[in-house]
Amino acid sequence: MTLLDTLSRRPAAAPADPGVAVRLAGVTKRFGDGPVVLDDISLTVDDGEFVCLLGASGCGKSTLLNLAAGLDVPTAGTVTLPGGRAALMFQESALLPWLTASQNVELALRLRGLGRRERRDRAAELLELVRLKDAGGKRVHELSGGMRQRVAMARALAQEASVLLMDEPFAALDAITRDVLHEELARLRTSQALTVVFVTHNVREAVRLGDRVVLLSSRPGRIAREYDIAIDTPRRIESPDVARLSVQITDDLRAEIRRHGGQT
């Protein structure tokens, strides 16, 4: 029994938290007797919001996403997803190599209980949405890194979850591909009215994409600062506005990292 099971059994229309997609209240996590990984994190993500979690190594970003996805349970505090379910995208494409691109998307639909014809049509639609209409029959190893992440995105969209959690999804891509996928994600986010929690260690990426950037401190992971990104959309990663704010956030991030140098 995971937290997600409990959550998904709640009526989806529970009016407890109108307009909220994810609410973390006083979430603390430690594994066994180990050090505290996340310390008293309280964070609310509104419906339709794009929040970037930013931090150095050891800030517990991935642990936080696992908690939100229901893959793990917090030691203390509560995680609530009023809309029900979360979809999760990983750094590696995590497509199943024995299936074609289209079958990977269809698997998500199948596990939601859709019929065969419906699955095929919906998968084709989703692949067209990420502009891979003609790549449906391709196997994973026949796709480039960027194409794999777009298939993974289509698969995540197929879950029709209330929030899309992304764990450094573009970190393994080259700069050109990453830039194109930023644009693709920004487009999908608007056209599909997505709620996104995006974990990254790339400051510019966070500022380029997010409505809000949450800076986490490390060991234990705490919320250090939050920034509302008031830069007009559409944005580009090269723009001076993005650069200016990135400098400020990078300085804060470095200050957080320096605190760890003195103590052992």
Next chain:
Amino acid sequence: MTTTPSQQRPRAELPQDDLASLEAGLDALEAPVEARPSPLTRAVSSAWPPVVAVALMLGVWELVFRTGWKPSYALPSPADVGLVLVEQLRDGTLLDAIVVSITRGGLGFAVAVLIGTPLGLLVGRVGAVRRGIGPILSGLQSLPSVAWVPAAIIFFGLGEGAIYAVVLLGAVPSIANGMVSGIDQVPPLFLRVGRVLGARGLSAARFVLLPAVLPAYLAGLRQGWAFSWRSLMAAELIVSSPELGLGLGQLLDQGRLLNDMSLVFAGILGILVVGIAVELCLFAPLERRVLRRRGLLVGR
């Protein structure tokens, strides 16, 4: 965005069509190109090395025969063995023996699959079972199955029962161990993906675990067949009685009793040919197909 085009900053972000064509270009540049040799090229390039190797072996054999190192009843020439082989094939003895042995081997292997598969799943997935019989199972794999023959004869008598018991004891551990090592090698990421997509329990096993295990399981089956065939020969050599059909192992034993080295060689060749044929016609193509689908066999 496309739905609300920004009038103030028209060039800040690419319009929809430009992004689409940009992505199409990037996909074309970056998608891996896989060169697959034609079936004919592959057949030719994979056929000539064994042909040359066999020719060389026959040459060396003939040479040693001509030195007169051993009397010809102990070391017949390739031609003598060839003659016996043709004779045995013509009067049907060899073919009958091959059919009898393949039937026993195939049936034994099939039953071993039916037992080994669930056993492997149980050992791989249930901690207590693994701690209990896991070490025994891997230990059994290193026990030569000939060692079971005396026990099987005492228990079942000189009959088919003894033969099948030895085959099963040889093959089941290999098949089960293939499954166990397959389960151990499943990348944890795939299991997490399954959970995120909502696969639990049986559906997780069906859609994620079992397909992920397939390559290692196939390797286990392949080894299981090799063990079945070997165990069968060991059993047939020792378990022979007039009521039993004449298998390849029994043919071999007959050759020994008659002091007929050519017949022994013909029997060995028969055993070898069946082993290689099953490998080449069944397991190799199956394995290649599974690996190619997963991109684990690029350019081969």
